Amino acid sequence: MSVWIGIDLGTQSVRALAVAGDGRVLGSGSRPLTSHRDGPRHEQDPEQWWRELAAATREALRGLPPGERVEGVAVDATSGTILLTDSRGNPLTPALMYDDRRADAERVNEVGAAVWERLGYRRMQPNWALPKLLWLLRDAPRDARPAHQSDFVNRRLTGHEVATDLSNALKTGVDLIEERWPLEVFDALGVPARILPEVVRPGTRLGTVCAAAAEETGLPVGTPVIAGTTDGCAAQLGAGAQQVGSWNSVLGTTLVLKGVTKELIYDPLGVVYSHRAPDGSWLPGGASSTGAGVLSRDLPGRDLDALAELAAARALSERAAARQGPAPAVTYPLVSRGERFPFAAPAAESFTLGDPADDVERYAAILLGAAFVERLCFDYLDLLGAPVDGEVILTGGATRSAYWTGLRADVLRRPVTLRENAEPALGMAVLAGGDPARMIRTRAVVQPSGADLREPYLRFVAELEERGWLDARAAAHARERTAR
Structure with missing residues (x-):
């Protein structure tokens, strides 16, 4: 039987999965990672990445039955994390993590403005990789070269220099349209072309596991x-979510949407930016600052599962009685x-419309607000011309709540899909060569109940517009789309 290894190299841990062709997880391993934080500083030790990745991979492989054939391995990593290495791949600096904000993006945005505009995201943020690269290069030796988190471990796996992928290189300024570094920008910034790695699409073969890496990781x-x-x-x-028009909505501490389009989406506000898919299509998306993280803050110590049961029971009772009570409270979470x-x-703050009577109503208001933000994201993507009529796949911690999942289907007014397993490590096993049609399994498709939540949604949209946060054109489109 063939097996593919997917490795998710995150912030707090590294996780490895050994996945069979039919999607069964034959083995898994996980190891914690430590960070060093101090104000805008957030660093990790690259050598720890390798040690813990090797340990997690050995654990994932330990339970494989005899005769299993490992067909490939792929690693994902945090976006915007970067360090400097020497010519042999040894770290010269700690890794500056995705949210390290010590750098200044002003010079990067001045020099690269035309390219960033053409790529659709318009401006880089201080925590993106290119501003951090300039910060690192100030006192670096001549042989220093940049490496993303995944580049560092891929070099250890192969034993030689490797190309970087377009996805991890996005925040380092790669031209995703021409699939090359914009050397004129880098030259103006004083970054020599000789230190930049080759760029390839995700899914490209970089090499094979070398003997030294095999001994440490257990990979053949x-x-x-x-x-x-x-x-x-x-x-x-x-x-x-790999077909044009399909979307993955990840709701955990915060909300992240990512979809698939044929063409690059241009966003005049710069809140949507696109990665490049292995087949050359585009993966637009955005990350909200709203989500389930509000629950522990606003309802400290409460049993959230119990609140979900009570909220679901109340909603069912009200529908059964067909009561037309006051509009439900809504929290912008x-x-x-x-x-x-x-x-x-930047100045937006949480608020609540209405007056929740108790913790059950406060809980329901937060969940409803998160669903409204999710709906507004789809309305905005539709305004930009992105196809949003395909499958909507829900992942993240919020899917553990059947009540919340049903509420989201009602707000979106469409079915939503839940998967048996949607881990990033599984995505890497698929990218390593597995068949997604067989490896990705559907757990359930949740249909909307028919509850009409359009009036409170439009009230929520109007409040965001009145506060000056939501663009008038986006608000008008949300109203028009809700009336269809």
Whole structure:
């Protein structure tokens, strides 16, 4: 039997899965990672990545029955994480993680403005990889070269220099349209072309596992090493959102949407940006600052499962009695100050419309608000011309709540799909060569109940517009689309 190894190299841990061709997980392993945080500083030790990746992979392989053939391995990593290595791949600096904000993006945006505009995201943020690369290069030796998180471990796996993938290189300024580095920009920034790695699409073969890596990881010598992607794109692959018009909505601490389009989506507000898929299509998406993280903040110590049961029972009772009571309370569930998607509003703050009578209503208001933000994201994507009529696949911690899943289907007014397993590591096993049609299994398709939540949704949209956060054109489109 053939087996594919997917590795998810995250912030807090590294996880490895050994996946059979039919999607069964034959083995898994996980190891924790530690960070060093201090204000805007967030660093990790690249050598720890390798040690813990090797341990997690050995654990995942330990339970394989005799005769299993490992066909490939791929690694995803956090987007925007970067370090400097020497010419042999040894780290010269700690890794500056995806949210390290010590760099300044002003010079990068001044020099690269035309390219960033053409690529649709318009401006880089200080925590993106290119500003951090300039910060790292200030006092670096001549042989220093950049490496993304996945590049570092892929070089260890193969034993030689490797190309970087377009997905991890996005925040380092790669031209995703021409699939090359914009050397004129890098030259103006003082970054020599000789230190930049080759760029390939995710899914490209980078080499094979060398003898030294085989001894440490347990992977057979000669196993193909496949170029991975970012953790967000890996989760999208694991969810099976690979057809044009399909979307993966990940609702955990915060909300992230990623979909598939034929053409690059241009967003005048710059809140949507696109990765490049292995087949050359585009993967637009955005990350909101709203989500389930508000529950533990606003309802500390409460049994959320019990609140979900009570909220579901009340909703069912009201539908059965066909009562027309007051409009439900709605909370805009910002985890922290400022919104990123479906609009950019640095001053945005959480608020509640209505007056929840108790913790059950407060809980329901948060869940309803998160569903409304999700709906508004789809309305905004539709305004930009993105196809949003395909399958909607829900993943993330919120899918553990049947009540919340049903509520989201009602707000979206369409069926939503749940998968048996949608881990980023599964997405990497698929990218390593597995058949997604066989490896990605559907757990359930949840149909909307018929509850009409359009009036409170439009009230929510109007409030966001009145506060000056939501663009008037986006608000008008949400109203028009809701009336269809």
